[in-house]
Amino acid sequence: MHSLPNITTEADSLLDLLIAQCVDLEALLRLSRAEASAVEVRDFEEVIRITDERSTLGERLEVYHRQIAEMRHRLGEAAESVMHSPTVTRITELVNGIVAQDSVTRPLLMEVRQQIDLERKQLNQVQRGLTAYLNEGRMPAVACDQLA
Numbered sequence: 001m002h003s004l005p006n007i008t009t010e011a012d013s014l015l016d017l018l019i020a021q022c023v024d025l026e027a028l029l030r031l032s033r034a035e036a037s038a039v040e041v042r043d044f045e046e047v048i049r050i051t052d053e054r055s056t057l058g059e060r061l062e063v064y065h066r067q068i069a070e071m072r073h074r075l076g077e078a079a080e081s082v083m084h085s086p087t088v089t090r091i092t093e094l095v096n097g098i099v100a101q102d103s104v105t106r107p108l109l110m111e112v113r114q115q116i117d118l119e120r121k122q123l124n125q126v127q128r129g130l131t132a133y134l135n136e137g138r139m140p141a142v143a144c145d146q147l148a
Contacts, residue, residue, distance in 0.1 A: 011082050014071045018087045021064040025094035028057050032101040039108045 031054050038046035072079040082088075 010071060010075055011078060014068065014075065014079060014082050015085065015087065017064055017068050017071065018082070018085070018091065021061060021068070022087055022091050022094065024057050024061055024064070025091060025098065028054060028061070029094055029097050029101065031057070032098050032105065036101060036105040036108065039105055039112060042112060 031050050035047060035050045035054070038044075038050060072083070075082075
């Protein structure tokens with residue numbers, strides 16, 4: 001099967017991947033918090049920028065996940081000691097933090113969306129009323145028969 005130095009090297013590589021994943025998850029948690037702040041102040045340009053950064057990190061995290069799964073499969077039981085390291089515990093904490101932050105941000109976004117939709121409807125109604133008022137003066141006068 002694998003020689004001991006090869007297993008050690010692959011286990012070190014697995015740990016390196018886990019550390020890189022942890023660093024990106026920390027960045028993702030910071031972005032998640034920044035996104036919530038941007039939503040609260042309705043800075044949608046910032047929300048879009050953050051979403052773009054989160055997407056890039058998400059793609060990289062997917063690659064890490066596949067690489068880690070492949071290494072765990074190759075290493076078998078030898079990977080278990082690495083998978084019980086403090087780094088993996090930190091990864092779990094970060095993922096839970098991101099999920100918790102997103103569960104707070106999502107309702108905020110939905111509320112802001114509803115408020116903007118209501119404001120848009122009200123604006124459309126005001127605009128229709130204003131347009132009708134302005135068009136009233138342009139209507140042709142109706143000739144009235146004074147003998148009637």
